[in-house]
Amino acid sequence: MANVGGVSGAQLRQFIERIERLEEEKKAIADDIKDVYAEAKANGFDPKIMRQVIKVRKMETQERQELEALLDVYLHALEGGDAAAAADDDATA
Amino acid sequence: MANVGGVSGAQLRQFIERIERLEEEKKAIADDIKDVYAEAKANGFDPKIMRQVIKVRKMETQERQELEALLDVYLHALEGGDAAAAADDDATA
Amino acid sequence: MANVGGVSGAQLRQFIERIERLEEEKKAIADDIKDVYAEAKANGFDPKIMRQVIKVRKMETQERQELEALLDVYLHALEGGDAAAAADDDATA
Amino acid sequence: MANVGGVSGAQLRQFIERIERLEEEKKAIADDIKDVYAEAKANGFDPKIMRQVIKVRKMETQERQELEALLDVYLHALEGGDAAAAADDDATA
DNA sequence: ACGCAACGCATCCGCC
DNA sequence: GGCGGATGCGTTGCGT
Numbered sequence: 001m002a003n004v005g006g007v008s009g010a011q012l013r014q015f016i017e018r019i020e021r022l023e024e025e026k027k028a029i030a031d032d033i034k035d036v037y038a039e040a041k042a043n044g045f046d047p048k049i050m051r052q053v054i055k056v057r058k059m060e061t062q063e064r065q066e067l068e069a070l071l072d073v074y075l076h077a078l079e080g081g082d083a084a085a086a087a088d089d090d091a092t093a
Numbered sequence: 094m095a096n097v098g099g100v101s102g103a104q105l106r107q108f109i110e111r112i113e114r115l116e117e118e119k120k121a122i123a124d125d126i127k128d129v130y131a132e133a134k135a136n137g138f139d140p141k142i143m144r145q146v147i148k149v150r151k152m153e154t155q156e157r158q159e160l161e162a163l164l165d166v167y168l169h170a171l172e173g174g175d176a177a178a179a180a181d182d183d184a185t186a
Numbered sequence: 187m188a189n190v191g192g193v194s195g196a197q198l199r200q201f202i203e204r205i206e207r208l209e210e211e212k213k214a215i216a217d218d219i220k221d222v223y224a225e226a227k228a229n230g231f232d233p234k235i236m237r238q239v240i241k242v243r244k245m246e247t248q249e250r251q252e253l254e255a256l257l258d259v260y261l262h263a264l265e266g267g268d269a270a271a272a273a274d275d276d277a278t279a
Numbered sequence: 280m281a282n283v284g285g286v287s288g289a290q291l292r293q294f295i296e297r298i299e300r301l302e303e304e305k306k307a308i309a310d311d312i313k314d315v316y317a318e319a320k321a322n323g324f325d326p327k328i329m330r331q332v333i334k335v336r337k338m339e340t341q342e343r344q345e346l347e348a349l350l351d352v353y354l355h356a357l358e359g360g361d362a363a364a365a366a367d368d369d370a371t372a
Numbered sequence: 373a374c375g376c377a378a379c380g381c382a383t384c385c386g387c388c
Numbered sequence: 389g390g391c392g393g394a395t396g397c398g399t400t401g402c403g404t
Contacts, residue, residue, distance in 0.1 A: 011136065012133070012138055012143075015129060015132070015133040015136075015138065015143065016143060016146060016147060016150075018129050019126055019129050019130070019143070019147060020147060020150070022122055022125050022126045022129065023126065023147075025122050026119055026122045026123060026126070029115055029118050029119045029122065030119060030379090032115050033112055033115045033116065033119070036108060036111050036112050036115065037112070039108070040105075040108040043104060043108075045105055045108065048381085050105075050108065050109065050112070051380090051381090053109060054109060054112060054113060054116075057109075057113070058113075127402090139259075139263055140403090141259060141403090142256075142259050142260065142263060145252070145255060145256045145259050146256065148252055149249070149252045149253060149256055152245065152248065152249045152252055153249065155245065156242070156245045156246065156249060159238070159241055159242050159245055160242060162238060163235075163238045163239065163242055166232075166234055166235050166238050167235065170232055170235060197322065198319070198324055198329075201315060201318070201319040201322075201324065201329065202329065202332060202333060202336075204315050205312055205315050205316070205329070205333060206333060206336070206337075208308055208311050208312045208315065209312065209333075211308050212305055212308045212309060212312070215301055215304050215305045215308065216305060218301050219298055219301045219302065219305070220385090222294060222297050222298050222301065223298070225294070226291070226294040229290065229294075231291055231294065233386085234386090236291075236294065236295060236298070237394090239295060240295060240298060240299060240302075243295075243299070309396090327398090330397085330398085
């Protein structure tokens, strides 16, 4: 009985297996990351500091993206030709 | 100054960038997983049940692995020739 | 000043001391466990094997619990009357 | 076969069960601690800060105990009646 | 906004 | 005494 209540069990199985496959890939990458840290450590770098560096760079990236997003909002408002929109944009920011 | 305190800044940069790249991939896969859950939900499947099913299947796999690990440790103990091997007689009954 | 910003310092003290007391008890039990391992080792048992046996038994218990949780979630889904119940047809095969 | 290689499996079983029992108790206490934090939070206290407070107090306790231990060493050295001992005590500290 | 769960980090213990 | 593995803690992200 692969079909109950009009819904395909086989289809569910496909979803489950796709997810399990993806999670395996995710784990594999996480392991790769651990390997890189280990290799770096073997070359005299401190993993703890490296993590800090990566965290900071990530934050900088996020800030930059947010600024770009904000810029886009402004530009689109101008494109729209509605002068008031630009004025409203970040009154709450 | 690409060399500070005897360590190569360029080498560090390589490690950092490899890790950042891998973390992007990891995030991409995590997003894919979310997408699959969303797609399954759109097809009438309950994500909560799916997560539980995946969790159970994962635990089954882990338990097999732990049993294999236990077997390994028994075998090594036998190699060592000491009394600890007695652990297999009824502890798991 | 036992009252700062509208919160009772005395009350906080009670919470802190309760927690500290509980943590002492927890540590005492952890020490007891170490003692048992030491005693077992003195009787010729391998602690490593013992830990693995305990881990396996624990996982067996957890798996039973997860299966029960899965059953619960199935039953609730059936109550809800929606198609998600189809998850039981072959996903675990 | 409760006896292999002259070692009692029943005895091992006793050790295993004692440990499992103790670990249950430990877990129960850990849960109690969580409950206290939750209760404190419900009364408007920040668990994160509470943890900091407890950590600091613990460190202070440890420092005090170390000082007392050091004092004991000095006192015992004096009791020993060996004048040189007191002078040696912490030359390497 | 809250609570839960997974991840990563720090600490500690046993082994070499 | 250093190293690797295991455990507990704290943080972050996800789902409700």
